[in-house]
Amino acid sequence: MIGAAREIIRERGYHAMSLAEVVERSAAPRGSLYYHFPQGKQQIAAETAGIHAGEQLAEIRRLADAATSPADLISGYVNRARDGMVASGYGRGCAIAPLVAETSAELSEASRLGFTRIIETIAFQLIVLGLGNAAALELAHAVIAGVQGAEVTSRALRGPEPFEAVRGVLVARAQVHPEGP
Amino acid sequence: MIGAAREIIRERGYHAMSLAEVVERSAAPRGSLYYHFPQGKQQIAAETAGIHAGEQLAEIRRLADAATSPADLISGYVNRARDGMVASGYGRGCAIAPLVAETSAELSEASRLGFTRIIETIAFQLIVLGLGNAAALELAHAVIAGVQGAEVTSRALRGPEPFEAVRGVLVARAQVHPEGP
Numbered sequence: 001m002i003g004a005a006r007e008i009i010r011e012r013g014y015h016a017m018s019l020a021e022v023v024e025r026s027a028a029p030r031g032s033l034y035y036h037f038p039q040g041k042q043q044i045a046a047e048t049a050g051i052h053a054g055e056q057l058a059e060i061r062r063l064a065d066a067a068t069s070p071a072d073l074i075s076g077y078v079n080r081a082r083d084g085m086v087a088s089g090y091g092r093g094c095a096i097a098p099l100v101a102e103t104s105a106e107l108s109e110a111s112r113l114g115f116t117r118i119i120e121t122i123a124f125q126l127i128v129l130g131l132g133n134a135a136a137l138e139l140a141h142a143v144i145a146g147v148q149g150a151e152v153t154s155r156a157l158r159g160p161e162p163f164e165a166v167r168g169v170l171v172a173r174a175q176v177h178p179e180g181p
Numbered sequence: 182m183i184g185a186a187r188e189i190i191r192e193r194g195y196h197a198m199s200l201a202e203v204v205e206r207s208a209a210p211r212g213s214l215y216y217h218f219p220q221g222k223q224q225i226a227a228e229t230a231g232i233h234a235g236e237q238l239a240e241i242r243r244l245a246d247a248a249t250s251p252a253d254l255i256s257g258y259v260n261r262a263r264d265g266m267v268a269s270g271y272g273r274g275c276a277i278a279p280l281v282a283e284t285s286a287e288l289s290e291a292s293r294l295g296f297t298r299i300i301e302t303i304a305f306q307l308i309v310l311g312l313g314n315a316a317a318l319e320l321a322h323a324v325i326a327g328v329q330g331a332e333v334t335s336r337a338l339r340g341p342e343p344f345e346a347v348r349g350v351l352v353a354r355a356q357v358h359p360e361g362p
Contacts, residue, residue, distance in 0.1 A: 013282045015196030093282065100336040101194045101274065111337040119334070141334070141346030142327065149330030153300070153322070155281040156292040165322030169354045176353065 001026040001033060006048045006095050013098040014045055014107070039106075045099060046110035052095035053114035057121045064125035070136075071174040073125055074143055075167055081147045082154075082163035090158045093151045119144050131174070143170055182207040182214055187229045187276050194279040195226055195288070220287075226280060227291035233276035234295035238302045245306035251317075252355040254306055255324055256348055262328045263335075263344035271339045274332045300325050312355070324351055 004025035008017045019041055023030050037043045060077065067073040085092070099111040123140035127133060146166035153162040185206035189198045200222055204211045218224045241258065248254035266273070280292040304321035308314060327347035334343045 011282065012284075013194065013196060013279075015194060016282070094333075096337070097333045098194075098282075100333055101192065101197070101279075103193075108337075112339070115334050115337045138346045138349050141343050142350040145330035145334050145343045145347050146323065146327050146350075147330065148333045149326035149328065152275075152278045152281055152329045152333075153296050153326050156277070156289075156296045158293070162322050162326045165319045166326050168319050169323040169327075169350055172354050172357065173350045176357075 001028050001036065001044065002048050002051055005044045006052060007092075009045060009048060009095050009098055010092040014102060015098075017041065017045070019044075042104055042106050046106050049096045049099055049107075049110040049114045053117050056118050060118070060121050060125060064128065067125075067129060069174070070126045070129045070131050070139070071171045073122075073129060074139070074170045074174050077122070077143060078147060078150075078163055078167040078170065081151065082160050082167075085151060085154050085163070086160055090155045093155060094148060097148055097151070115144065126174075139170065139174060142173070146170060182209050182217065182225065183229050183232055186225045187233060188273075190226060190229060190276050190279055191273040195283060196279075198222065198226070200225075223285055223287050227287050230277045230280055230288075230291040230295045234298050237299050241299070241302050241306060245309065248306075248310060250355070251307045251310045251312050251320070252352045254303075254310060255320070255351045255355050258303070258324060259328060259331075259344055259348040259351065262332065263341050263348075266332060266335050266344070267341055271336045274336060275329060278329055278332070296325065307355075320351065320355060323354070327351060 001022055004022050005017060007025065008021060019033060022044065023033055033044075034040075037047070059080065060073075063076040063080070064073050067076060096111050096114040099107045102108065119140045122143055123136045126136035126139055131139065146169070147163075150162035150166050154160060182203055185203045186198060188206065189202060200214060203225065204214055214225075215221075218228070240261065241254075244257040244261070245254050248257060277292050277295040280288045283289065300321045303324055304317045307317035307320055312320065327350070328344075331343035331347050335341060
C-alpha cells in the first residue's frame with residue numbers, strides 16, 4: 001500500500017490521492033488499509049515520505065562508495081534523478097515535495113525530516129570525499145534544491161535540460177572547492 | 182479572482198483549490214466567475230500561471246536594468262525569491278509549479294509556456310550582461326531550477342539556507358564565465 005501511495009503522490013501529488021485509489025492500485029483488502037494506517041491518508045503519506053527518504057539515503061551511500069571525488073558523487077546523483085525522470089516520461093516527481101504545502105503538523109514534520117536527512121547525508125559524504133564542512137553543507141543544500149527544481153521544470157518542459165544545467169553548475173562549484181582529500 | 186486563485190495555488194497547490202474558495206476570497210459575485218472563466222478551474226489556473234509568469238518577466242527586466250554583471254542579476258533574483266518566501270512565513274511557493282503534475286493539455290501547456298518564458302528572459306538578460314549564449318542558457322536553466330527547488334526545501338526546513346546555497350553556487354559559476362562584456 002505504501003508502494004501504491006508513493007506512485008500516486010509522485011505522479012499527481014498528495015491532494016490528488018484518494019484512499020480508494022491506494023486500495024485499488026495495491027490490490028490490498030480495504031480493511032487492511034485502516035488496520036495498518038488507522039489515521040488514514042496523512043499517516044500513509046508521512047510513512048511514504050520516510051521510506052522514500054530512506055531509499056535516497058541508501059542510494060547516496062552507494063553512489064558515494066563508488067565516487068572518487070565530490071564532483072563524481074554530485075554528477076552521479078543528478079544523473080540518476082534525470083534518468084528516473086526521463087524513464088517515467090516526465091510523469092513522476094519526488095514523494096516528499098508534495099507534502100511541503102500541507103499545513104498539518106504530521107506532514108510538515110515528515111517533509112522537514114525527509115529533506116534534512118537527505119541533505120545531511122549528502123553533506124557528510126562530500127566531507128568524506130574531501131570537502132570542508134561549510135562547502136559541503138552549501139553544496140548539499142544546492143544539490144537537493146537543484147534536483148528538486150529540475151524535477152519541476154523538467155516535467156513542465158518535458159526535456160532533461162534542467163538536470164544537465166544543474167549538474168554543470170554544481171560540478172563546476174565542487175571542482176573549485178578542493179579543500180584536500 | 183485571479184489574485185485569489187493565485188494566492189490559493191501558491192499556498193496549497195492546484196488540487197486544494199476550490200472555486201467556492203476563489204469566490205469567497207475575491208468577494209466577487211459567484212456568477213461572474215462562470216462569466217469570466219466559463220471553463221472553470223483549469224481555465225482560471227492557466228490564466229493565473231500566465232499572469233504570474235508575466236510579472237516574473239517584468240521583475241527580471243527590472244533587476245537586469247539595475248545589474249552590473251550576470252552574477253549581480255542572479256544574486257538579485259535569488260534574493261528576491263528568498264525574501265518573498267521568508268515574508269510569507271514559508272507559506273507561499275510558485276503559482277506555476279503546482280500545475281506540472283496535472284495531465285490536462287491546458288495546464289501542461291500553461292506550465293511549459295510559463296517556465297519557457299521565464300528561462301528565456303533570464304538567458305537573454307545574461308547575454309546582454311556579457312555571457313556567451315551557451316553559458317547563459319545553462320545558467321538560466323540552473324537559476325530557475327535552483328530557485329524552484331529552494332522554494333520546496335526552504336518550505337520544508339522553514340529556513341532560508343537553500344536560497345543562500347543556491348545563490349552561492351550560481352554566482353560562483355557566473356563569475357567563472359566572463360565571456361566578454
